[in-house]
Structures are given as structure tokens and as C-alpha cells.
Amino acid sequence: MKKWLVEELICPQCLDSENVLKLDIRTETEDDIIEGHLVCPQCKQVYEIHEGIAVVVPEQTLPIIQDATGYNSFSMLSSYLWSHYSEFFNGPDATDAYQKWARALDSKRSGWALDIGCSVGRLTFEMTKTHDRAVGLDTSISFVRAARELGAAKRLAFDLIMEGRITEKRTCDLDPAFGFDQAEFIVADAMALPFRSRRFSTVSSVNILEKVPDPLLHLAEANRVMVEKDARFLFSDPFSWDESVNSPELWLGGTNDGDFKGFGMDNICRLLQDPESVFSPGFAIRDMGQVLWKIRKTRNLWEHITSQFVVAHRAAMG
Numbered sequence: 189m190k191k192w193l194v195e196e197l198i199c200p201q202c203l204d205s206e207n208v209l210k211l212d213i214r215t216e217t218e219d220d221i222i223e224g225h226l227v228c229p230q231c232k233q234v235y236e237i238h239e240g241i242a243v244v245v246p247e248q249t250l251p252i253i254q255d256a257t258g259y260n261s262f263s264m265l266s267s268y269l270w271s272h273y274s275e276f277f278n279g280p281d282a283t284d285a286y287q288k289w290a291r292a293l294d295s296k297r298s299g300w301a302l303d304i305g306c307s308v309g310r311l312t313f314e315m316t317k318t319h320d321r322a323v324g325l326d327t328s329i330s331f332v333r334a335a336r337e338l339g340a341a342k343r344l345a346f347d348l349i350m351e352g353r354i355t356e357k358r359t360c361d362l363d364p365a366f367g368f369d370q371a372e373f374i375v376a377d378a379m380a381l382p383f384r385s386r387r388f389s390t391v392s393s394v395n396i397l398e399k400v401p402d403p404l405l406h407l408a409e410a411n412r413v414m415v416e417k418d419a420r421f422l423f424s425d426p427f428s429w430d431e432s433v434n435s436p437e438l439w440l441g442g443t444n445d446g447d448f449k450g451f452g453m454d455n456i457c458r459l460l461q462d463p464e465s466v467f468s469p470g471f472a473i474r475d476m477g478q479v480l481w482k483i484r485k486t487r488n489l490w491e492h493i494t495s496q497f498v499v500a501h502r503a504a505m506g
Contacts, residue, residue, distance in 0.1 A: 189242040199228035200380035243375040244382040259328035266349040272310035277360035285481040290314035299389030305396030309335030316367030325376040335373040392422040408466040424497035427452035471500035
């Protein structure tokens, strides 16, 4: 974990107190902490840093990050590395999804950016072009390790699944405009962000809302860490609600009754513009649209996804 991030981390189990974590280093380089741990001065919870990866999640999230299946599996890593970076190795079926999401960011902005649900890091790296620093977080240790390795090597090298256990090596250089030294990735929970309030000028939530147990809490946390003046929020989601992930009572769309009946994007826009909602102060909608995104699982199996997006801006206050 890069040393410049240490002072920004707070205990995710004591969010109301915003206790800055205390660092104990066992192994380090000039800029990186390789082995060590972070300790909350209030609840005494210990958060490990192992092989450069900081795991800063509340106790209830630990079973998710320790699961070797799902987003920590080898097959998922192959799929998402292709989806994020295929245009760099001339993938004939690559999309420009991440370029479109990145173009939603204001090229004249500065400050820090946060990419919630960063996966293997493409959007986080794009954010370094428009921000002083960018932090990506995910609950998948596999994804975070891959993103950190990409940042260190400045190039991609991985085994792409063709069929079953048959793989092919893919290698390529990445965009030299990426600020690799200005990006960092940690394991953290979208519903308990381990950062001080009002820290980030830009926050993104791309294709994660439907995947968290409590979508409204995720949005509330995103709002908490955004600055009160001149903040920008990039939100995108296909709204493919799934009862195995969260209860329909917690969905922010896809139902015929309740506070969030109707379609998800309509409800997100309503929340963004309502200063009495989880977004306070409120936002103004600056752009809307959709991004066509693909996940490649094998050479014969693909997911084609339409992800609706909105860019919202919280104007400078009086």
C-alpha cells in the first residue's frame, strides 16, 4: 500500500468516530508498505497489510473476501482483465466502455478521486489523468492484487481463458498517460468506506449498486466521502436486480410498489436531486446515457450488458 494513503484511512467499524488508523510497518520500500497492519485506536480492530494489499473491511465482510470462488476465482480474473484492457491488445471484440465512462470526468478537475468497485482498475487509472490521485477499492483480493501489479509493471500480462483449462497468454503495454504512481488499490467494503468524510472531489460507482447487500447504504457512503462543494458523481448500472444478492425490499427500482417502485435510473436521479435524501447537499444532473459493456468468459461465452449512466454535479456552495 502506498504510503501517501495511510493518513486517509479510518476504521470501517467506527465510521461515526472517524478514527484514523495507526500504522505498524514490518516491511517497506521507499514508497510502499509491503507487510504490516493498521489498528483502530478505539475498537482495537486490526487490519492487515500483506504483500502490499491493505484489507480494511468490517468483520462482517471478511467471509466475502475470503471466498475463493466468485470474484476471487481465476475465471473471473481472466474475464475482467479482458473486459477492462482488451483494446490495448487489439481485441477484435473490445468495446470502448471504459473510455466512455472516463470521458464523463471533467478534464479540468483536480483533487482526489474514488472508484468504488474498481475491479481490476481500468477506471481508476483513467481517473489519474484528471485527478491528483485516484483510489480504487473492491472486495476481491484477486482483483486488487491484479490492479496493483498492473500499476507496478505498467503493462498487462495474463492468461486468457479460451475453453476450460486451455488458456492463451496476452501481453501489452498500457496507456503511458496513466499516472500509475498516483493510483492505489485496497480491499474495502462499498457500504463501509474506510475514508474520512468529504475527502474526494469525484466518486464513481460503476456496475456495483445491484451487487451490494444494501444499495441505499452504498449511496449514502458514497455521498459521505464526497466534498460538499463542487463534487462530481459518476454512476452507472444495468439494474439487473437479483434476490440472491439483496432483498427486493432494499432494491432501488424494479418493483411495482414501495418508495422505490418503477425503474432504477429514475429513482437514482430523484435521489441525486433531492437534498433531503442520502445525497445532501443535492446534485444537478449534467449528463445521462448508456454504455454497452461486455464480459468475456470464454471464446464462446460472452455477457452483453447495457449499463445506464448519469453524471451529477454538486455546485460550489455560496
